Amino acid sequence: MFSVPRISDEPLPLAYPEFAERFTELVVIVALMGAGLKLDRPFSWVRWTVTWRLLAITMPLSIFGIVLLGVWALGLPWAIALLLAASLAPTDPVLAADVQVGPPKSGEEDEVRFGLTSEAGLNDGFAFPFVNLAIALGLSAATGDPWVTDWVFHSVIWEIGAGIAGGWLVGRAFGWLTFHVPADTKLAKTGDGLIALAATFVSYGLTELVKCYGFLAVFVTALTLRHAHREHEFHRQMHDVTEQVERLLMMILLVLFGGALVSGLLAPLRTMDILAAVAILLVIRPATGLFGLAGSNATWSERLPLAFFGIRGVGSFYYLAYGLNHLSIQEGDRLWAIVGVVVSFSIILHGTTVTPAMRWLDQRQGRDPDADQVPPPGLQGPSPP
Numbered sequence: 458m459f460s461v462p463r464i465s466d467e468p469l470p471l472a473y474p475e476f477a478e479r480f481t482e483l484v485v486i487v488a489l490m491g492a493g494l495k496l497d498r499p500f501s502w503v504r505w506t507v508t509w510r511l512l513a514i515t516m517p518l519s520i521f522g523i524v525l526l527g528v529w530a531l532g533l534p535w536a537i538a539l540l541l542a543a544s545l546a547p548t549d550p551v552l553a554a555d556v557q558v559g560p561p562k563s564g565e566e567d568e569v570r571f572g573l574t575s576e577a578g579l580n581d582g583f584a585f586p587f588v589n590l591a592i593a594l595g596l597s598a599a600t601g602d603p604w605v606t607d608w609v610f611h612s613v614i615w616e617i618g619a620g621i622a623g624g625w626l627v628g629r630a631f632g633w634l635t636f637h638v639p640a641d642t643k644l645a646k647t648g649d650g651l652i653a654l655a656a657t658f659v660s661y662g663l664t665e666l667v668k669c670y671g672f673l674a675v676f677v678t679a680l681t682l683r684h685a686h687r688e689h690e691f692h693r694q695m696h697d698v699t700e701q702v703e704r705l706l707m708m709i710l711l712v713l714f715g716g717a718l719v720s721g722l723l724a725p726l727r728t729m730d731i732l733a734a735v736a737i738l739l740v741i742r743p744a745t746g747l748f749g750l751a752g753s754n755a756t757w758s759e760r761l762p763l764a765f766f767g768i769r770g771v772g773s774f775y776y777l778a779y780g781l782n783h784l785s786i787q788e789g790d791r792l793w794a795i796v797g798v799v800v801s802f803s804i805i806l807h808g809t810t811v812t813p814a815m816r817w818l819d820q821r822q823g824r825d826p827d828a829d830q831v832p833p834p835g836l837q838g839p840s841p842p
Contacts, residue, residue: 467720468713470774470793474782480713481775484706485581486675488550488771490657491699492578493679494692495558497566500680507572507755507763508579511548515742515749516580519546519767520587522741526733531795533788536594540784541792543587544777545737545799549770550577551707552804556766556811560700561683561692568755569762569818581772582620582673586613588776595784616669623664624674628681631656636686650691650698656682657699710771714800723798725791734799738806742767758821762814769796769803 470477498504520542527538557574558566589612593604635652657675664674683692746764755763777796781789 468716469720469722470717470778471781471789474778478775478778478782480706480710481771481778484551484703484710484771485672485775486657486661487654487699487703487706489578489581489672489675490653490679491696491703492550492557492574493676494561494653494683494696494699495574496571496578496680496683497558497561497687498571499684499687505575506753507568507750508575510749510753511572511576511746511763512580512583513749515745515764515767516546516583518745518748519741520584522745523737526736526741530729530733534598536591536598536784537786537788537792539587539594540591540777540780541795543584543591544773544780544796545769546587547580547584547769547772547776548573548577548767549772550574550581551703551772552768552770552800552807556762556768556807556815560696567818567822567824568759572755572759572763573766578676578679579673582617582670582676584772584776585616585670585672588780589616592780592784595786611668617673619667619669620664620671620673621677623667623669624660624677625681627656627660627663627674628678628685631659631678632682632685635682635691636689650694650696653679653682653695653699654702707771710774714774714797718797718801723794723801725788725794726798727791730791730795731798734795734802737799738767738769738802758818762818766807766811766814768807769799773800 502509520539523542523545524535524538527533527541528535531538533541556570557577558570586608590608593608593612596602597604631652656678660675660678661671665671682695686692743764746767747760750760750763753760773796777792781792786792
């Protein structure tokens with residue numbers, strides 16, 4: 458509809474930089490709460506091995522690979538290439554819904570779905586230090602101010618540590634209010650799943666006030682809230698409301714993204730930019746994904762989809778909008794075009810392959826892909842009080 462002559466407003470992110478940052482921020486934090494509530498698997502350093510490999514090995518290597526591609530193939534300065542790489546490295550928690558686990562206690566949590574869900578939940582927080590590093594490098598190049606100490610102690614140590622601690626504290630507080638206060642006052646008795654959204658905004662708002670990573674805090678809050686009473690049916694209600702709000706926001710965002718595409722978002726693209734987008738999706742992410750999972754207990758039928766389905770989406774939009782709002786550069790329109798084409802390719806490529814890939818995975822693991830998933834006996838738990 459944005460191509461209709463009577464509609465004059467063009468929803469290009471550079472025309473509305475503050476809105477682009479804030480709206481994508483909202484979509485991501487709602488998606489992170491939903492992702493955290495989905496996970497049936499208790500937090501554990503051992504049980505989450507796939508997640509740590511994807512975070513500690515695959516994502517940094519992806520960033521490194523995209524930086525080299527940006528500098529040598531696209532001719533970008535190092536700081537700008539790093540901003541692009543940090544924006545495109547994380548797996549998206551919004552558009553990756555089709556490869557994530559099912560609702561709480563649904564029994565749909567194999568290693569692939571768990572790995573992609575937990576990676577999408579955590580890597581949005583752990584990508585932020587690289588975005589801040591790109592901003593610090595760009596500002597330092599312009600002003601000559603030192604950046605190492607502030608970046609290490611504030612952007613890495615403080616913001617990650619405080620984000621985890623703040624998210625845990627808010628999750629504990631909401632877990633107690635929801636499940637453990639006297640029966641006539643606990644929030645679970647209300648049956649109102651909007652409590653999850655309240656926890657989302659409280660967690661994000663409080664942690665951002667103390668200048669730490671709110672994305673990380675929201676996901677930790679969701680995990681902690683789920684842990685407060687893992688088998689309670691109210692988790693399903695909270696998840697369902699969160700998912701409905703997420704889908705509504707995602708629909709609005711995709712309409713705006715389509716409007717940006719027909720309004721010239723991709724006009725600054727060069728041939729090499731398109732080739733780089735293909736390489737990011739078909740070479741860098743799969744190769745770094747397989748490298749990160751080398752030596753793990755995951756089978757090859759699990760490693761392949763884990764490496765391939767590094768879906769790029771709303772998180773990439775947010776990080777680029779945030780970076781450009783804090784760092785003035787000349788080629789902002791070209792960066793938006795590159796991110797736009799990567800996300801467009803990802804939607805088409807991953808959207809058309811996810812269903813046959815997941816069916817193939819289910820068949821390989823002895824599950825009927827057409828059967829309704831029911832919780833195994835160990836997950837059914839007691840009826841809510």
